[in-house]
Amino acid sequence: MTTWWVSKEDLVDEQLAVIDLPVDQSHLIIGPPGSGKTNLLLLRANFLYLGPQPSLEIIVFTRSLRDFLAAGAHIYDFPMEKLRTFRGWQTDLLRRYDIEHHEPPDETFAEGRHRLNRIIREEVIGRLGLRGIYDALLVDESHDYSPDEVEAFRTLSRNLYAVADSRQKIYATPDCMAALKASVDKVVTLKKHFRVAPVICRVADEIGRRMGSYEPIEPNSNYDSVKYPPSIEVIRADTVEEQLQGVLERLDLQIKAYPEDLVGVLCPTNDIADRAWKVLLDSPFAGVSIRQGSGERGFFGPDARVCVITIHSAKGLEFRAVHLVAADQIYPNLQLNLAYTAITRAKTALAIYHAGSLPGFLDAALRNELPPKRLPSLSELFGRRQKGGR
Secondary structure (H helix, E strand, O other): OOOOOOOHHHOOHHHHHHHOOOOOOOEEEEOOOOOOHHHHHHHHHHHHHHOOOOOEEEEEOOHHHHHHHHHHHOOOOOOHHHEEEHHHHHHHHHHHOOOOOOOOOOOOHHHHHHHHHHHHHHHHHHHOOOOOOEEEEEEOOHHHOOHHHHHHHHHHEEEEEEEEOHHHOOOOOOOOHHHHHHOOOEEEEOOOEOOOOHHHHHHHHHHHHHHOOOOOOHHHEOOOOOOOOOEEEEEEOOOHHHHHHHHHHHHHHHHHHOOOOOEEEEEOOHHHHHHHHHHHHOOOOHHHEEEEEOOEEOOOOOOOOEEEEEOOOOOOOOEEEEEEOOHHHOOOOOHHHHHHHHHOOEEEEEEEEEOOOOOHHHHHHHHOOOOOOOOOOOHHHHOHHHOOOO
16 A cells, blocks of 8 residues: 555654654644645654563554554564453453453443453552553554543553644543643644645635634645545435445546555445445455445455444544545534545545435535536526426
8 A cells, every 4th residue: 555654755854753753752743635744653662662662562553554554564673462452451451450340231341441440450550550551652643532531641651652633533521632741841733734635634624614713625735646646526316225336336447546555435334335335345346345444354465455444443544545435424413524534535536426415514615616506597596396286
């Protein structure tokens, strides 16, 4: 995949400066999609591991992101077991100190993460009095943690290195950006980004400006539109299955056009992702498709070309082309952030499918990037659904 940097020539000056930040300080790196935050996290981890701080852990939020990063991180020197999911890090920490905990039946993911963090704060930090047991903790997607979780990271590590973009916060936890900034010695803001095509940036910017204080990302795009001409489509179909047939029609060309990149089929729920996976398994693309999440675990190996995944599980990932299925069913809770995150997973091509009406903000964001609709005729104003009389 073309995701990973392989030499220092791949980096610009502001990225090189991040890698060389003082090792005895804590840092928060803020930047837009495509600015290289996660790549920098891995490089920083290798820098510390090869240098004075080999006792470190790299913490990512989801298993899908962990698997995605592992596909590229094998080029580095740090052992892969240092790349952990947040839940895996929590349970391993309690196991290391022989602290028993029992998972209640029917516990949700949100309930589990907060239960484990409470035990860590009470037992590891409180009763055992442990501080600074890691040289460093490196935390990706740190905007999705709670202030209490950030406090635990900071207490248990001598140095904290976190990367964040609050516009991609997609979990209903209290905002932690103030806690992150208070936990570090320096905040570094990246401006330039290279992954997302300008036309997709403009759609994201139209969504982002509804979030409050927002700095547009399109002016700082360094995307190569000559090498990869971008495109946006909006496809309406009555059922999810009909939408998925539209995905299949486009996949053949995209797989040929982007031989080194993944194509993402993003879905708002696991149920819809399962239906998409079933369609892919019955298609000519079954042998090159993987399903991430919902108990399935496809690997981001060299033969993987299509990934079926929910928007939540896709956080932190990137795809040359994104097919956003059932966009009219994106959860109302954190709807702006979910749509922003889904759209900015796409580098070059974005296809949005829907049956019902798109959320108003998304429809408005897409409008300026699509051919203008013709004005309706006078007779159409009286309702096409009533054609033929009452």
